[in-house]
Structures are given as C-alpha cells and as structure tokens.
Amino acid sequence: GAVVSQHPSRVICKSGTSVKIECRSLDFQATTMFWYRQFPKQSLMLMATSNEGSKATYEQGVEKDKFLINHASLTLSTLTVTSAHPEDSSFYICSARDQVRGLSEAFFGQGTRLTVV
Amino acid sequence: DQQVKQNSPSLSVQEGRISILNCDYTNSMFDYFLWYKKYPAEGPTFLISISSIKDKNEDGRFTVFLNKSAKHLSLHIVPSQPGDSAVYFCAASVANSGYALNFGKGTSLLVTP
Numbered sequence: 001g002a003v004v005s006q007h008p009s010r011v012i013c014k015s016g017t018s019v020k021i022e023c024r025s026l027d028f029q030a031t032t033m034f035w036y037r038q039f040p041k042q043s044l045m046l047m048a049t050s051n052e053g054s055k056a057t058y059e060q061g062v063e064k065d066k067f068l069i070n071h072a073s074l075t076l077s078t079l080t081v082t083s084a085h086p087e088d089s090s091f092y093i094c095s096a097r098d099q100v101r102g103l104s105e106a107f108f109g110q111g112t113r114l115t116v117v
Numbered sequence: 118d119q120q121v122k123q124n125s126p127s128l129s130v131q132e133g134r135i136s137i138l139n140c141d142y143t144n145s146m147f148d149y150f151l152w153y154k155k156y157p158a159e160g161p162t163f164l165i166s167i168s169s170i171k172d173k174n175e176d177g178r179f180t181v182f183l184n185k186s187a188k189h190l191s192l193h194i195v196p197s198q199p200g201d202s203a204v205y206f207c208a209a210s211v212a213n214s215g216y217a218l219n220f221g222k223g224t225s226l227l228v229t230p
Binding site: 006034044045046093107108109111113 | 119121126151153158159160163217218220
C-alpha cells in the first residue's frame with residue numbers, strides 16, 4: 001500500500017523556538033495532504049489542508065501564522081510550529097491520498113510527538 | 118462539535134469471539150466512511166472503508182456495516198485475535214471536500230486470550 005513518511009517522530013524544543021515537521025509521500029504523488037493534531041485520549045482533529053502550489057486551508061481556530069504549512073512539491077508538505085509554547089505540545093500527524101490511483105482512503109504518517117519545555 | 122461519535126471508549130473481548138465497534142455520525146453529507154487502527158505514538162493504519170452507496174463491505178475478518186437511515190456504522194472483527202488489541206477510530210468524509218477526515222474519539226479494544 002501507499003506509504004507516507006513523517007519526520008521527526010519525536011522532538012523536544014524550548015519555548016519560543018520553531019519546529020519543522022516533514023511529511024512525504026514515498027511512492028505516490030499527493031496534491032493534497034492533511035495535517036491533524038491529537039491530544040491525549042482525544043480524536044484526531046484536522047488542522048489544515050495542504051495544497052501543492054497554493055496556500056493551505058486552515059480549520060477554524062487554527063492560527064495560520066503559528067502553524068506554517070508549505071507544500072512545495074507533490075511529495076512533500078511541511079508544518080512549522082513557530083514560537084512554540086508548552087500548550088502546543090501534542091501529537092501531530094499528516095496524511096495523504098493517492099489521487100492518481102484514485103484511492104479514497106488516506107494513508108497516515110507515523111506521527112510526531114512534540115514536547116515544548 | 119463532534120460530528121463522528123464513538124460512544125464506547127473501551128471494549129474487552131475474548132479471543133475467538135466477535136468484536137463489534139460502533140460509530141454514529143450527525144452530518145448527513147458524509148458519503149465515505151473508514152475505520153483505522155492505531156497503536157500509541159504511531160499514525161493510524163487504514164483497515165476498511167465503505168461508501169454510502171453500500172451497506173456492507175467485507176475484507177477478511179473485518180466487516181463494516183452502514184445504516185444510513187440511522188447514521189450508524191459498525192465494525193465487526195471475527196474471530197478476534199490478541200493482535201487486534203489497539204484503538205480503533207471511525208472516520209467520515211465528504212467526497213467533494215477533498216476527503217478530509219472527521220474522526221471519532223476512538224474505542225480501545227482489548228482481546229484477551
């Protein structure tokens with residue numbers, strides 16, 4: 001099946017610094033990728049839809065200046081958490097669909113555990 | 118506003134028996150439904166899906182049933198195996214929204230030997 005790779009899997013950063021998370025589709029091209037966030041014992045909440053070559057679409061309540069998304073190629077989307085604070089500590093997950101093959105299911109990356117100290 | 122609800126946070130089933138995980142949704146625009154399996158600190162793994170034009174889809178030990186009138190779907194695992202122990206997420210999407218997924222809160226399944 002399609003593979004989505006996310007890096008890093010775990011990162012600890014100091015408050016006020018920025019962290020970049022990469023999401024790659026390894027064996028297919030994805031014009032659209034999705035970024036989710038999961039708090040402990042909560043569901044995965046969609047943060048934004050990343051569109052290749054254009055601006056990301058953010059869900060209500062998600063600060064676009066804080067969570068910068070770049071989708072510069074058909075296989076790579078990045079999420080940068082800027083000026084991170086402890087409340088940004090969470091599990092971030094990206095997903096992508098193999099739109100060329102027309103598969104409807106989304107494949108997920110391994111997730112990134114962000115801890116801001 | 119939670120549009121996809123999994124009201125059972127946990128379920129314990131004996132090995133060999135049937136596991137039934139339930140999911141309800143409120144948005145009648147949803148036309149595609151998926152089940153994912155997730156281990157801690159990992160991304161979800163796709164299990165099975167169903168389109169709103171069907172009421173049943175089967176893949177090996179996994180069967181998903183959809184009752185559109187009740188806005189309810191369920192995942193049946195039979196026979197259940199200890200390796201099935203994980204958190205199961207129900208998700209729903211609208212095709213013309215680009216398939217962004219709305220997730221339930223998950224049900225933690227424990228299959229005991």
